[in-house]
Amino acid sequence: MAGLPRGRNVLLSSPDKRPKRFGTVVMNDATPTLDPDLEVIFTPEAIAGRLNELAQEIATAKLENLLVVAILKGSFVFAADLIRALHRVGLAPEVDFMTLSSYKKARISSGQVSILRDMDLDVRGRNVLIVDDVLDSGRTLAFAKDLIAARGATTIRTCVLLDKQLPRAVNLEPDYYAFLCPNEFVVGYGMDVGHRYRELPYVGRVVRQ
Ligand code: IMP
Ligand code: MG
Numbered sequence: 001m002a003g004l005p006r007g008r009n010v011l012l013s014s015p016d017k018r019p020k021r022f023g024t025v026v027m028n029d030a031t032p033t034l035d036p037d038l039e040v041i042f043t044p045e046a047i048a049g050r051l052n053e054l055a056q057e058i059a060t061a062k063l064e065n066l067l068v069v070a071i072l073k074g075s076f077v078f079a080a081d082l083i084r085a086l087h088r089v090g091l092a093p094e095v096d097f098m099t100l101s102s103y104k105k106a107r108i109s110s111g112q113v114s115i116l117r118d119m120d121l122d123v124r125g126r127n128v129l130i131v132d133d134v135l136d137s138g139r140t141l142a143f144a145k146d147l148i149a150a151r152g153a154t155t156i157r158t159c160v161l162l163d164k165q166l167p168r169a170v171n172l173e174p175d176y177y178a179f180l181c182p183n184e185f186v187v188g189y190g191m192d193v194g195h196r197y198r199e200l201p202y203v204g205r206v207v208r209q
Helices: 044-060 076-088 139-150
Strands: 038-042 066-072 094-101 114-117 127-135 155-163 176-180 203-206
Touching: 044 076, 044 155, 044 176, 066 076, 066 139, 076 094, 076 127, 094 139, 127 139, 139 155
Parallel strands: 066 094, 066 127, 127 155, 155 176
Antiparallel strands: 038 203, 094 114
C-alpha cells in the first residue's frame, strides 16, 4: 500500500455502478437485507426458533432408521436447516431428494405433478419423513407420499414449513408444520417466483412486482 495516506479511509476502487436490486435497510448486523418489493412474514430468528421446536417434536416419534426426503426445489433451505436441527436433538437421518414439479412458472397449480428427478435411495423398510416448503392444494405431497408408499416404506410422515390451510384438492394434512401461512404467494428461504428470491433468509410476501 505504498503511497497511500495512512489512518484515513481510502477508496481503493471506483464506486460500484451496477444497479442495486435491493434497497438496503440495515438495522443491525443480524437484520437481513430487505427487498423493497417484499414484506417479511417470518424472520430468520422466528424460523430458527420454530425449527428447534419442530425437531423436538419429530424426535419424540422415535423413528428408527429415518430417511428425510426433501422435495426440490423449494424445500432445500428448509430441509438443510431442519436436518441440522434434528442433529441437535440427537437424530442422524439419511437424506435424499426428489424434484417434483406442479407449478411450472405460473403461480397457479397446473394440478398435475410430475417427477423431474427421482431419489436414489431405496425406501423399503424405512421410516420416511417427506419435507416440503408449502402445503397448498396437497397434490405435491400426496403424490410423493403415494409414490414412497408404493415403493414399500414402513412409515411415512410429512413435514412442511408452511401450511396454507386452504381447502385441499386432496385429503391430506401434514404430520408436522412450522407455521400456518396466510393465503398469499410467499417467497424466500428457498421459495421463488420466477426463480427469484430463493436466497433470502426470511419468508416474505411480494407487495410490488
Ligand atoms: P400443492 O401441490 O398445491 O400443495 O403445492 C405445493 C407446492 O407448490 C410446493 O411444493 C411449492 O413448491 C409450491 N407452492 C405453493 N404455494 C407456494 C408459494 O406461496 N410460494 C412458493 N411456492 C409455492
Ligand atoms: Mg415445491
